[in-house]
Amino acid sequence: MHREFLSRIEAKRWPLPHEADVHAMLARWIAHFEADSGVLETLHPGWRLHRGGARRHYHVDPLGPKIAQGWADLLFGAAPEFTAAAEGDQDRLDDLLKASRLPAHLRRAEEVCSSEGEVWWRIYVDAELAPFPLIEFHSRIDVLPLYLGAHLAACAYVTRLEAKRGQSAESAIWRLLEVHLPGEVRNELFKGTKDNLGDHVDLAQGGDETARLVPRWVHGMPGMLAGRVVNRLGRDPRLGVSDFARIEDDLFTLNEASTIGHENMRLAGKHRVAVSADQIDESRGVWDAGEDVIPLSSDHGLVGENNPVGAPTILEYTYHPAELIAWQDNVVKRAATRSDMTPQWIGVEDVSGQAESGTALRTRLIPTVVAGEGRGRFWDEELPNVLRLLQLLDAAPTTALGFGRPWSDPSSVPAVERRPSIPPDPLEQTANDVELVTAEIESRRTVRERQHPEWDEERQVMEDGRIRRERDASVQNLGLGFGPVRPEGQGEGPPETG
Numbered sequence: 236m237h238r239e240f241l242s243r244i245e246a247k248r249w250p251l252p253h254e255a256d257v258h259a260m261l262a263r264w265i266a267h268f269e270a271d272s273g274v275l276e277t278l279h280p281g282w283r284l285h286r287g288g289a290r291r292h293y294h295v296d297p298l299g300p301k302i303a304q305g306w307a308d309l310l311f312g313a314a315p316e317f318t319a320a321a322e323g324d325q326d327r328l329d330d331l332l333k334a335s336r337l338p339a340h341l342r343r344a345e346e347v348c349s350s351e352g353e354v355w356w357r358i359y360v361d362a363e364l365a366p367f368p369l370i371e372f373h374s375r376i377d378v379l380p381l382y383l384g385a386h387l388a389a390c391a392y393v394t395r396l397e398a399k400r401g402q403s404a405e406s407a408i409w410r411l412l413e414v415h416l417p418g419e420v421r422n423e424l425f426k427g428t429k430d431n432l433g434d435h436v437d438l439a440q441g442g443d444e445t446a447r448l449v450p451r452w453v454h455g456m457p458g459m460l461a462g463r464v465v466n467r468l469g470r471d472p473r474l475g476v477s478d479f480a481r482i483e484d485d486l487f488t489l490n491e492a493s494t495i496g497h498e499n500m501r502l503a504g505k506h507r508v509a510v511s512a513d514q515i516d517e518s519r520g521v522w523d524a525g526e527d528v529i530p531l532s533s534d535h536g537l538v539g540e541n542n543p544v545g546a547p548t549i550l551e552y553t554y555h556p557a558e559l560i561a562w563q564d565n566v567v568k569r570a571a572t573r574s575d576m577t578p579q580w581i582g583v584e585d586v587s588g589q590a591e592s593g594t595a596l597r598t599r600l601i602p603t604v605v606a607g608e609g610r611g612r613f614w615d616e617e618l619p620n621v622l623r624l625l626q627l628l629d630a631a632p633t634t635a636l637g638f639g640r641p642w643s644d645p646s647s648v649p650a651v652e653r654r655p656s657i658p659p660d661p662l663e664q665t666a667n668d669v670e671l672v673t674a675e676i677e678s679r680r681t682v683r684e685r686q687h688p689e690w691d692e693e694r695q696v697m698e699d700g701r702i703r704r705e706r707d708a709s710v711q712n713l714g715l716g717f718g719p720v721r722p723e724g725q726g727e728g729p730p731e732t733g
Contacts, residue, residue: 244379244412249432254379257474261351261376264477267299267486268350279487294497296489298567299350302478302574305581307345309607310614313654314338317622320647324626327642328649331625334367344372345614348466351375353475356617357392357415358460358624360636367638368628370621375463375475379412385472389416390461391423396444408433409441411448415461420452452636456627464617466610478574485570492563499554575606600657611653619648 244251250258266274276282276293315338319328332338348354355373373392381389396409408428414421424441427433438445454460465475479486571578577600626645631637668686671677683695690698 244432247427247431247433249410249427249430251379251432258376261374263483264351264479265374265376267479267483268303268346270295270297270300275487275490279490282491291494292497294490294493296486296493296563296567298489298570299479299486301581302482302571302576303346303349305576305603306349306478306607306610307342309580309603309657310345310611310653311338311341315341315618316650316652316654318650318652320649321642321644323643324645327629327640328622328626331367331622331629334365335370335625337370340370340372341614344464347372347374348464348475349478351475352467352477352480353463353465355390355392355463356461356621357413358621358628359413359420360628368625370625378463380463380473382473387459387462389414390459391415392461396441409445411441411445415459417458418453418455420454420460422448422450422452454628454631454637455635456624456631458624460624460628462617462621464613466613482570482573485566485573488566489563489570492559492566496556496559496563499556499559503554572602575603577603604657615651615653618651622651623648 262274263278265271266278272293272295275295279293282293317328317332319325344354344356351374353375355375355378356370357373358368358370360368377393379391379393380387391412391414394411394413396411407426410425410427410432412423412425414423422438422445424436424438424445425433426436426440438448438450463475466478467476469476568578571581580600580603623646626642626649629638629640630642630645631639633639668677668682672679672682680695683690683698687694
């Protein structure tokens with residue numbers, strides 16, 4: 236398999252010929268996510284055709300990043316709950332999660348997954364960084380996969396190394412390929428140029444950054460220490476589909492509208508003064524920096540019998556922004572909904588001043604929640620397997636570059652439960668609990684255990700006693716003279732301590 240993978244990269248061009256189209260597509264999605272005005276201006280259809288000779292400042296509307304961040308907030312705004320398969324392994328699992336910072340990295344990983352169509356993960360060991368196996372997430376643009384049909388047989392993570400001292404960045408480019416195969420990892424170093432992969436060289440030639448790496452690491456884990464999570468699948472199962480694929484035209488439309496609005500604002504919002512050219516120097520005429528000053532000559536159209544050269548002329552422009560704003564709002568809502576994102580979730584629709592219940596708001600978000608559950612299944616399938624590999628590697632003997640920690644059951648898959656990011660309405664939740672108790676569907680003790688899972692039995696009994704005493708005191712304060720509902724001392728619970 237390793238030999239077959241290397242045979243696929245014999246072509247010296249970089250990116251590899253069969254990857255060039257993928258890199259070009261990913262570059263588009265990355266530019267939309269990063270709101271890169273320089274790149275998007277060159278990609279905007281027909282922009283350079285109507286730009287003319289004058290340079291226009293290209294404005295980017297941040298809807299693209301907002302959509303990707305919205306999905307990340309929905310899936311991982313609240314950290315998932317990780318539960319070890321064996322009760323005695325929970326502390327060790329918590330240590331692994333803390334060392335790899337997996338809960339914090341998941342949100343960023345979903346942003347990449349949403350915007351690029353997929354995100355790749357890899358597990359590695361570096362004792363100088365941490366005494367635990369670590370996990371990182373990568374863009375597909377840094378990965379070379381090898382598929383056999385729709386099955387991922389191997390993959391390589393490409394790292395471009397810094398130029399050595401005394402060398403220019405263009406003279407030689409060193410690329411490290413970390414090749415993941417079933418049960419092992421190989422490190423391959425290539426010396427080439429910007430558009431050429433170059434020759435395969437020894438790891439020692441890459442300096443300290445690669446000299447300490449082993450050429451071959453046989454870890455013996457089931458499968459590879461690498462994989463991917465897809466956003467959505469299209470016709471080609473080997474490549475995920477970006478959320479921007481369906482709305483790219485709308486994103487470009489918003490950018491153009493933002494640019495036009497900015498240009499109109501400058502025309503209508505700034506003073507423009509047409510003056511004689513001889514008035515613009517250090518000794519004659521001082522003009523406000525907030526004004527655009529247009530020098531005129533005698534043959535200029537604004538100079539005439541009724542307007543001599545020496546008389547300043549104020550130029551005024553007006554435009555009506557309401558129509559442009561309404562058009563932008565329409566495109567924003569259309570693009571958001573076409574990507575299954577409710578506009579309210581990413582804050583692009585004003586709901587201020589609307590007194591709505593939590594149920595009403597959650598109902599409005601149902602399309603986004605349902606779509607989120609669909610894409611969340613890819614994470615639900617992948618994350619437990621990733622954690623299992625981390626456990627196995629943490630428990631593996633140190634002779635196999637493991638850490639030799641005593642796990643009770645490292646081979647069993649831990650449970651991963653994503654928690655909803657939409658906060659519940661506490662008033663509605665309490666009202667529902669009251670209805671359940673009144674209808675005798677649930678007991679007061681069951682409801683209390685759900686609301687306060689941290690309370691132990693002593694606190695539960697104490698709370699029962701407090702409630703009875705408050706109820707008895709209320710009856711006596713009515714002046715009915717019935718006395719305590721129960722004989723004193725029965726069922727009161729332990730004495731209050733404060």
